[in-house]
Amino acid sequence: MLMQTPQLSGSARLAALREELKRRGLDGFVIPISDEHMSEYVGDYAQRLAWLTGFGGSAGFACVTLTHAAIFVDGRYTVQVREQVDGNLFEYRSVPKDTLGGWLAEVCESGAKIAYDPWLHTFAWAEALEKRLAAKGIVLTPAGSNPLDAVWADRPAPSPAIAVPHDEALAGRSSADKRAAVADWLAKEGHDAVVIPALDSVAWLLNIRGSDVAHTPVALSYVIAHKDGSAELFIAPEKVTPELTRHLGNAVTIRDRAAFEGALGSAFAGKSVALDPDFAVAGIAQALRAGGAQFAFRQDPTILAKAIKNAVEQQGHRDAQARDGAAVSKFLRWLEIEGPKGGVDELSAAARLQAFREEDEGLKDLSFDTISAAAGHAALPHYKVDADSNIPIPPGSIYLVDSGGQYADQFGGGTTDITRTVWVGPGEPSAEMRDRNTRVLKGHIQIARAVFPQGTAGGQLDVLARQYLWEAGVDYAHGTGHGVGSFLAVHEGPQRIAKPSGGQAGTGQELHTGMILSNEPGYYKQGAFGIRIENLVLVEEREIAGAEGRYLGFETLTFVPLDRKLIDKGLLTAEEIAWVDGYHAQVRALLAPRLTGEDLAWLERETQPL
Structure with a gap:
């Protein structure tokens, strides 16, 4: 059996896996980003795809045969996969256009034995692939043990932390x-x-x-x-x-x-x-x-x-949002001062935001790796900064930061998730930037103000967020909203606001009072800039005089100022201007007791009526 050392290159790791497959009489193996619990985020011990390929995204899989190898990712990772994975070792394949079954049918001969780890895939996945491959005479077989683990000598052990x-x-x-x-x-x-x-x-x-x-x-x-x-x-x-x-x-x-x-x-x-x-x-x-x-x-x-939060969980979340909002506001004021000097990069900005959050003793962790994205990186919705990708935040550009915290103490518990897009001076944003940001804001407001009958699913609301972007002939390629846990997972089902097409899970789920979702439309101009505005919202009952049936709406939970420099007031209706002014009044009332000195002065300035 070939054993790995940390110094081996990507090509050596691939070769070692192929030798192990030969030893077992196998012709191929599927490597997902997954663990035994089908978690969205997995521990280091389960980061098999990253170890083999170098890919750092949160969704994708690879398949290795004795003669071919491919990595499959969706449109979110088209750029990232090419930066991180050696194209001489792995073909780049795009899902859903390219399928694993189709690729295996291309590269394998009849009688080939393709293995998978049955503890890393669902039963339905295995059943469907087995049927697809059988039509080509290819055999799908569960591996008795994971062959990649056999050659990953320095594989981390699962976390020993107590429950x-x-x-x-x-x-x-x-x-x-x-x-x-x-x-x-x-x-x-x-x-x-x-x-x-x-x-x-x-x-x-x-x-x-x-x-x-x-x-x-x-x-x-x-x-x-x-x-x-x-x-x-x-x-x-x-x-x-x-x-x-x-x-x-x-x-x-x-x-x-x-x-x-x-x-x-x-x-x-x-x-x-x-x-x-x-x-x-x-x-x-x-x-x-x-x-x-x-x-x-x-x-x-x-x-x-x-998903249906009780009254205690709802109040704990409100408390967490107030604490989080104060930290993010301090960060935005700091960035307004330091960003134009040209000495801030994506990593140092993320670290400074984390430091502001850590001033609160109730913070237990971040709720996900901060998306700290400058310039063209902001056009990658799921960008993850690291030492290799890190760039300075250019003065005179858009900066997007998507972040959150996990809070739990005697004051309550909650999971936060907020995105703000801001202009880093000097100078002024272009007319196109302000137009796109304002259209995103208009869609955000429509979700925030939505009133809908009981029985409405998240997929039925999605168009409200996109309509003003569609009017300009543009769109965004991610969902508008996901569920959020209570001091738990930042992405939680079953509810979702997204286009109902494409079989996306959760878009048909009825919304119930007590559910928490994100409200995060966006716009992304490849290689140039990206915009996203994200608050969390709580489904609540709406009292409407004369209503025939039960109606619901959203309580906004996230309170941090919106960047006024990116808003084109001329594109907003009177009702939308009133919403922004009302929202900023709520931000000021909630956060002012938590801020002092120049931070408080900044808050009061940024929350004045449009």
């Missing part, structure tokens, strides 16, 4: 009550148990948190919830403290995470088990089947309940 209780004073609801609701669901659906592998669902159900994944306060673990209201938590023993054991109580059995697969294969013969098709990997379904269990795909019963 900690999440106080009911912050959660607003006991774990026993949540487990009872899951038991009621199981009885109604006719199942004996449900497997819950999604890390944020485990955290929500048991009121626990952790630090195993950067920026998402979760612990690597699985839960099997039973119809009698009890549950089994599968977690590494070193993560368990007496405090956690007391918190979980007698109705939750703690078992070693290593025993999870065996438990699936032995305990459910003849029983019915529910699996979420989006989070239960193929390995879970295969282990249940091997043990004689029946399984059915149903949405994890915690997902919708988690």
Whole structure:
């Protein structure tokens, strides 16, 4: 077996993987960005695609055969993948136009054996690819163990951090009550148990948190919830403290995470088990089947309940937003002073913003890696700055910063996510910049002011944000809004505001009071500049005199000034001007008690009526 050292090049790593495939009698292997929980963000131990290819994006996959290799990414990463991945080693493929099945059919002969790790892909993914390849005589087979791991000698171990209780004073609801609701669901659906592998669902159900994944306060673990209201938590023993054991109580059995697969294969013969098709990997379904269990795909019963925030979670989020808004405002004033001097770069700006957030003792972490994007980098919606890509923020340019924090203490808990686009002087933004920013703002206002009947889905609102950009013949290639957790994942389902076409998950989900979403339309001119305005909003009930039925709207939760220099007042209607002035009045009222001196003076200036 070939073993790797940290010094080996990308070509050597690729060669080592191919030798391992030959040793196992395999002709190819699929490498996703994924972990055993189908998490959006994964721990260092699961960063297999980055180790093999150098790609640092959060979505994509590669496939390596004995003679070919390709990396597949969507339009968000077209530029990034070419900067980070050697085109001499990997073909660049664009999804959804290019498919893995189609590519394998091109490069493989009949009889080829392509392997995948069943703990890194969903059952539906494996079933669909198996059927697609069988038509070409290609065999898809689950790997007994991951062949890439066999040649990744310096692979980091999973995080050993302990799991900690999440106080009911912050959660607003006991774990026993949540487990009872899951038991009621199981009885109604006719199942004996449900497997819950999604890390944020485990955290929500048991009121626990952790630090195993950067920026998402979760612990690597699985839960099997039973119809009698009890549950089994599968977690590494070193993560368990007496405090956690007391918190979980007698109705939750703690078992070693290593025993999870065996438990699936032995305990459910003849029983019915529910699996979420989006989070239960193929390995879970295969282990249940091997043990004689029946399984059915149903949405994890915690997902919708988690998305509908209770009154305690809502208030905790408001408190977190006020603290976060003060930090971001301090940063924007600092940037207004330092940016025109030419000594600030993308990394130093992100570090300064983090330092302002860290002045609040309730900050536990950032909620994601800050998108600190200058000039043409701002035109990459999911740009991630690092030492190689870092550039100075040019004076006389647009700067975009998308960031957030994780807050939890006696004052409340919440997850924030805010984007502001600002002009860094000297000089004035171009007419085109102000036009595009104002059109983005107009769409943002339409979402913020939307009133809609109960039963409306996020996909039905998306056009409100795009209409003024469409009038100018432009658009943006990402969704308008995603769900946000309560001191949990910054991207949370099932709700979403996005174009309903293309099968995007969540766009058909009905919006319910208590759901938190982002409101973030944008515009991106490749190689030149990018604009995004993002606040978080809370779905709330609207009282309308004479209304026939129940109507909903949004409470804005994020309060930080908008850059007045990028607003063309002539493009705004009287109602839109009133919204901006009203919003800035709310910003001033909320943040003024949290700011002093020149920071307060800056806030008062930036929130004057248009």
